[in-house]
Amino acid sequence: MEFGFPWIALAVLVPLCGAIWVRTLDDPYVARRHALVICILALLFTLGGAIAFVVHPSAGADAPWNVFQRSLGKPAFAIDVVNMPLLPLTALLYVLTALSSLHTRGKRFSYTRMLVSEAIVLALLSCEHHWMLVGLLVAQTIVPWIDIYAAKRPTGVYVLHMSLFVVCLVAGQALVSYQPVDSPMFSGGIVLLTAAIMIRCGVAPLHCWLTDLVEHASLRGSLLFVAPMAGAYAALRLLLPIAPPWALQAMMILSTLTMFYAGGMSLVQRDARRFFCYIFLSNSSLVLIGLGAAAAAEHAAASLAITGALCVWISVGLSLTGFGLTLRVVEARMGKLSLTEFSGLCEQFPNMAALFLVTGLASIGFPGTVGFVGVELLVDGAIRVHPFFGAAIVIGTALNSLAMLHAYFRVFTGKRRTTIPELGAKTYEQLAVMLFVVLIIGGGIYPQIGVLSRYEAANQIVEQRHGGKAEHPAEHAQLVSPAPVSQSSTSAADAVD
Amino acid sequence: VLVGTIGAFAARYLHRESGYNRFFLLNAIFLLGMIAATTSESIETLFIGWELVGLSSALLVAYFQERTAPVLNGQRVWSMYRFADAAFLIAAVALHRLPGHGQFNLLTGKPGDWPFGTLQQDFTPTQVLAVGLLLLVAVAGKSALIPFSGWLPRAMEGPTPSSAIFYGALSVHLGAFLLLRISPLLDASFTLSIIVIVLGLATALFAALTSRVQSDVKTALAYASLTQVGIIVAEIGAGCASGLYWVKYVALIHIIGHACLRTLQLVRAPNLLHDYHTLENAIGAHLPGQPGWAATYLPQRLRTGLYRLCIERGYFDSFIDEYLVRPFLAIFRWCDSMERAWTSSITRNGNGKSENQPGVTPAEEQV
Numbered sequence: 001m002e003f004g005f006p007w008i009a010l011a012v013l014v015p016l017c018g019a020i021w022v023r024t025l026d027d028p029y030v031a032r033r034h035a036l037v038i039c040i041l042a043l044l045f046t047l048g049g050a051i052a053f054v055v056h057p058s059a060g061a062d063a064p065w066n067v068f069q070r071s072l073g074k075p076a077f078a079i080d081v082v083n084m085p086l087l088p089l090t091a092l093l094y095v096l097t098a099l100s101s102l103h104t105r106g107k108r109f110s111y112t113r114m115l116v117s118e119a120i121v122l123a124l125l126s127c128e129h130h131w132m133l134v135g136l137l138v139a140q141t142i143v144p145w146i147d148i149y150a151a152k153r154p155t156g157v158y159v160l161h162m163s164l165f166v167v168c169l170v171a172g173q174a175l176v177s178y179q180p181v182d183s184p185m186f187s188g189g190i191v192l193l194t195a196a197i198m199i200r201c202g203v204a205p206l207h208c209w210l211t212d213l214v215e216h217a218s219l220r221g222s223l224l225f226v227a228p229m230a231g232a233y234a235a236l237r238l239l240l241p242i243a244p245p246w247a248l249q250a251m252m253i254l255s256t257l258t259m260f261y262a263g264g265m266s267l268v269q270r271d272a273r274r275f276f277c278y279i280f281l282s283n284s285s286l287v288l289i290g291l292g293a294a295a296a297a298e299h300a301a302a303s304l305a306i307t308g309a310l311c312v313w314i315s316v317g318l319s320l321t322g323f324g325l326t327l328r329v330v331e332a333r334m335g336k337l338s339l340t341e342f343s344g345l346c347e348q349f350p351n352m353a354a355l356f357l358v359t360g361l362a363s364i365g366f367p368g369t370v371g372f373v374g375v376e377l378l379v380d381g382a383i384r385v386h387p388f389f390g391a392a393i394v395i396g397t398a399l400n401s402l403a404m405l406h407a408y409f410r411v412f413t414g415k416r417r418t419t420i421p422e423l424g425a426k427t428y429e430q431l432a433v434m435l436f437v438v439l440i441i442g443g444g445i446y447p448q449i450g451v452l453s454r455y456e457a458a459n460q461i462v463e464q465r466h467g468g469k470a471e472h473p474a475e476h477a478q479l480v481s482p483a484p485v486s487q488s489s490t491s492a493a494d495a496v497d
Numbered sequence: 498v499l500v501g502t503i504g505a506f507a508a509r510y511l512h513r514e515s516g517y518n519r520f521f522l523l524n525a526i527f528l529l530g531m532i533a534a535t536t537s538e539s540i541e542t543l544f545i546g547w548e549l550v551g552l553s554s555a556l557l558v559a560y561f562q563e564r565t566a567p568v569l570n571g572q573r574v575w576s577m578y579r580f581a582d583a584a585f586l587i588a589a590v591a592l593h594r595l596p597g598h599g600q601f602n603l604l605t606g607k608p609g610d611w612p613f614g615t616l617q618q619d620f621t622p623t624q625v626l627a628v629g630l631l632l633l634v635a636v637a638g639k640s641a642l643i644p645f646s647g648w649l650p651r652a653m654e655g656p657t658p659s660s661a662i663f664y665g666a667l668s669v670h671l672g673a674f675l676l677l678r679i680s681p682l683l684d685a686s687f688t689l690s691i692i693v694i695v696l697g698l699a700t701a702l703f704a705a706l707t708s709r710v711q712s713d714v715k716t717a718l719a720y721a722s723l724t725q726v727g728i729i730v731a732e733i734g735a736g737c738a739s740g741l742y743w744v745k746y747v748a749l750i751h752i753i754g755h756a757c758l759r760t761l762q763l764v765r766a767p768n769l770l771h772d773y774h775t776l777e778n779a780i781g782a783h784l785p786g787q788p789g790w791a792a793t794y795l796p797q798r799l800r801t802g803l804y805r806l807c808i809e810r811g812y813f814d815s816f817i818d819e820y821l822v823r824p825f826l827a828i829f830r831w832c833d834s835m836e837r838a839w840t841s842s843i844t845r846n847g848n849g850k851s852e853n854q855p856g857v858t859p860a861e862e863q864v
Contacts, residue, residue: 154843156844208836208840211836212840261832264825265829265832267826268826342565346562367544367545367549368545372545379587379590380594383590394587398579401575401579402579409562413568414563415563416563
């Protein structure tokens, strides 16, 4: 629904065309400036789309700009209540990442790849067509691979996991699309889809690609790959409407274990990048736990947990990207940061120390930050599903908070290194992270609008699942190949019920 | 009044200290937390204030951040607080699920009803006991009751003004305040009230003995504080178990009186030491001391045992380190090494660790 104007199509096309343009520029400083302008344009288009949706949600369904509508039966890119805040948020992450990039690092970071990845991820988050979504999820995995390969680092771990992800995703989607819902093959498809989503979300023990990526690729590139949480979006669009309760329960249990495991692992890390990776993993697992609660029989519990998960999605995206960028600002000057000793950088980066603390606290749902309400809703919903989940989330969050302050103390406290010259952060770097902090604190002080919007989205998801409004993926397939789906008249929602 | 007084004191006391502004920022966050906690009408708002107090507390313990010991102690305080907070959050969510939705006026009556308020909703004894025990863990963590008392002497690494206001006056009483706030829950469960009394008395006894063997004045005062906090907790439990509502007033007055006295003592402590040194220099010897009652009445063996117990602060920290933290970290270190070995085998790195890994052995004191 784009309000008669192709907001989202333009938000996708602008970075795509911008990538081609930036590719032709030789000067990395110019490329950075142009990339920043392109990212800002994309952000404005996503904001325009979101505002148009809020003002008139039903307008634009038959807009003449939806070029794929005739062939696919629905617009390729659309805003709905679920993805409405995710699109501007993702575009904002790209703007702030580009803004916080040091001029001197321009030669090492490919702005072309950044813009391509932005186009892909915006298309992915606005895509409701299942096979197109699968294609975009596969395409998205290629950019980080190029990033690692260009850095001449080993790609084995990443390739192994992502190959498995692609195989499971494509095979799973094919099975659920072309097999009748009451057949064993359909269940097999669900298993494969669940496995694919869990690999992409880094659910243990299939999470090692994430540590490998963060260690070997650029921190900015890794951040932009993981922060929009495309895996969770795939779960939302591909799995939730059709998955039987056992699949979601399995996802919920494994995500809970992952959250606890990653929280524990973050406490023993000796390297700041790996620490960041586990903290991210632990927090992003919260989203999957909440989505898994959709299996709950009680409508209110499912709705509450999903609302919490959607709130946490936004808060984790904001806070951990801000946290990662703060880390990168320090790392850009000091090299890889070790957590085995006290680096004493507070004197040199006083603002960054404060921002590190604020973004870190926001990620653990500290009161007064954007994450607090989300985590509390999630705990409330999870306890209603089973007290074990609620207690596990609280303990996992406590572990994360220990790890967070541990990292803060290791990086910023200790004896000052007098031999290091003044290397304070640049104004534009501080501005970028400061914007994150404004959003984090602002969202914490006034969370009502965000929570209400997420509650509405959660209700829609639950109703779609329980109310029989779920669209069987076969309906998409029917547009391409009508023969296989006619074998079953049972809807996916019936199977779920 | 106390925060303002200490602010005025610290303006001179910490003059020209690096981190002067940081102290007042954290002091302001602490004040915000205390106001939010004490004026809250729901358990969630109380939790917000509770957390702000905890954060400012941990960061102020690590105030002298160029030295390692205060930072590690700050981390220790934070660890204890967070696990106590976890219990609080679970209790808050549980209360939210029970009738009343966490609003104090729906749960325990209007604020004007205190201390005569009763539970406004029908709770089963099991629900009361479960929620009450969770809240008691939170109280024990915040007020340093046993077995969580190990963090209190460590917290004295912070500057004296913050020690006075946090661990002498306000922060350490926040747990007791929570108990008073939820006292209708204790009224409804005799078992819970008895547990509160036992915990309070045990803490008071332990702290009274431990304070006598401390070699520095701030730690001795910290344990003296804890003795009083233990007595206050026991008073609250006694008031609830006996049904004598005026005992809760006694506890409240005790909190206020103790907070004022202990703040004064802690602020005066550095000065007092100076005065003692002047006196001793004047007479050319240590000031004469009186042998305590223990030396007269207790057998030598028992005294030695008690001394060991108290000098090791009840072995609580050692127990937590040895039997909880060390195995926990060992398990995750093993997992980490397994992960590295596995990814290295795929990338044929061969050395069992990632390329960017700093080659330094991990520090032990992590939690």
